[in-house]
Each structure stands twice: as C-alpha cells, then as structure tokens.
Amino acid sequence: MKYVSAFLLKLVVTFLILYTVLAGVTGLSMGSIIALTGVLVLIGYLLGDLYLLPRTTNGWAVLADFGLSSIMVYFLSSALVAGSQTFLVRSFVAAVSVSSFEWFFHHHLRKNVFLTDSSAPVYRQDYQTEASEEFQPDLDRDER
Template sequence: MEHFKALALKFLATLALLYIILGLYYGMTFGTVFLITLIVGIISYIIGDLGILPRTNNAIATLADFGLALAVIWVMISLLTASTNAFTMALFSAIGVAIFEFFFHSYMANILKNPQDRNDQTKRRDLQYQTEASEEFTPEVNKDYENRR
C-alpha cells in the first residue's frame, strides 16, 4: 500500500510539474503530457527509486533520475510531437523532475526501510534518561579496611 501511495504522489507531482513546463509554457496537449508523465513515472520509480536509491545515496539517485528523465522525455517528445526544440523542452523538464526527485527520495528512503527499523526509531525517542548521584565526591577507600582491624 505504501508503494501505491508513493507512486501516486510521484505521478501527481510530476504531472503538475510537466504540465506547467510542457503544457503551459511550450503548448503541449494534456494527453501528451499525461502519457509522458505515465511513462517517466513508472520507469523512474522502478529503476531509480526501487533499484538505484536503496543501493546508493540521494545525490547519485537524483543524477540517475535526471538522465533517465532527460532521455525518456526527449524520445517521447520527438515521437509524439513535431517540435524542433525537443531537447530544450526535455532538458528543462528533466531539471524540474530532478529537483522534485531530490525531495521525493527522502520520502522513499523512509518507505524502503524495514518496518521493524521504523518502529525502533520511534521507541528510541521515548527513552527517559536519569542521572545517578551520590553524596560523596571522593570515596574513602581505606575507611572500611581500617574498621575491620
């Protein structure tokens, strides 16, 4: 269920972002933007978020998602439209997707953790620490030894 929520969040955010860049700025139709978002979202979720992110860190996964988004969006724009500046459109779109992915990876890192680990973190926050104190600052070691004689 958590993967479905993450995929839905990623799809909606990417759709809004790509519609602003490709739809409103470059005049692409909503259906084309929807199809590009669907393909980019599924491929980058499987390869970037489930494949690369657990094995590396956020920066490497974001760079991989940037390259993946650039390639997929560039090919999709070239195939679906008759635009002459497909690379520029894909570049600006991929930069926007990479910025979103940088923040999305922190959400994904929490999902990919073992549920036991997430519960352990919650338990660790509930610990109450106490300080042990005594009345004397320097112990008198020889006092007991002298009383025994």
C-alpha cells in the same frame, strides 16, 4: 500501501511539472503529457526508486533520474509532436525540475516507505582497515 501512495505522489507531482513545462508546445495534447508522465514515472519508480536508491546514495539516484527524465522527455515529446520542433531546452528544464523534486522524494522514501531492516544489501564505502602499533612484530619474543 506505502509504495502505492509514494507512486501516486510521484505521478501527480511529475505530471504537474511536465504540464507546466510542456503546456505551451503546439501539438502536444493533454493525453500526450499524461502518457509521457506515465511512462517516465513507471520506469523511474521501478528502476530508480525501488532498485537503485536502496543500493546507492541519494546523489547517484538523482543523477540517474536526471538522465532518464531528460532523455525520455526529449525523445518522447519529439515523437509525439508531428513537425520539426526541437525540445532540447524544454527537456532540460523539465529534467532539472523533476530531479529537484526527486531529491526530496528520495528523502521521503527512505524515511517513510523503506523498511530499515531491508534485505537489500547496502554498499557502504567507509571501510575501517586494521590498525596496529607494530610494523615489524618481534617474533622471537612471541615464541618464548
């Protein structure tokens, strides 16, 4: 149930962000914004939040969400509107807005949704190497 409520939270907030950014576009209907939101949230939640986030850091997951949302908003909004309008600035604003929400959403997921004893491997990069006092061991002393 935690995963469903997290998905619905992401769906509602992403819809509000996309509606705010894309509301003034002529030819982009409410149904188009809903379809764009549904596709973006479904792919982002499955790939970014459930697959990538447990295996990497929050920064990498936000960067992946930024790339996904900027590409998806640009191409889908251009495809949904008949005409030669370009949505480059609007897709960038939408991607920055969605990514800033995702930063806090990932903290919410890690704190409230994901289990701490997850079976997914955690790739950490703070390795400790072996430390020793001797660079050249005295082998003759050890044989006695």
